[in-house]
Amino acid sequence: ENVLTQSPATLSLSPGERVTLSCRASQSVSNYLAWYQQKPGQAPRLLIYEASNRATGIPARFSGSGSGTDFTLTISSLEPEDFAVYYCQQGSNWPFTFGGGTKVEIK
């Protein structure tokens, strides 16, 4: 099983700050890496697919990068609605796996 490790577990930030979230895979996933945002009581929402492509309707302040085993999700300037939990997921091989999540909270 390909284990995805996200860091940090929690980030305390203020609106307007730049955010960088990390996801590391135990085995290469090429670019089969997606990022999701989840708010309390809601289903996850796809933000980024194929490591760097924004999903439909996702604002340009969200960007993804990386390949192989190391990936990054960047939010260029935090908006109030961005405080949430972020998950990465690999789709390279079954079993598909998710990272443990990074919670971005208001400082």
Added chain:
Amino acid sequence: EVQLVESGGGVVRPGGSLRLSCAASGFSFDYYDMNWVRQTPGKGLEWVSTINWNGGSTGYADSVKGRFTISRDNANKSLHLHMRNLKGDDTALYYCARGGSASSFDYWGQGTVVTVSS
């Protein structure tokens, strides 16, 4: 508008069975792979199963292999998960999700809760 609506969750005793369903609308259902993903507070998000567009290929997490069966009815735009020999660890919120590019999950339902308890 893409919509996925799950149903069939509930409370079941250990060893029991349950059948989840997902009604799809707003897209060409028979063009897409479909998935079940579950979430618990303790274990986070866990992929459960995938079925390809025509039902010819299926995959399962090791934790459910041999107990869960995924199926689809393209004529009625529905996805199903037949769960047998349920265990306490199967207690979770179960989401239906559409397969997207590079095996991402591009649309999700709101989920249905399964509780396995005596």
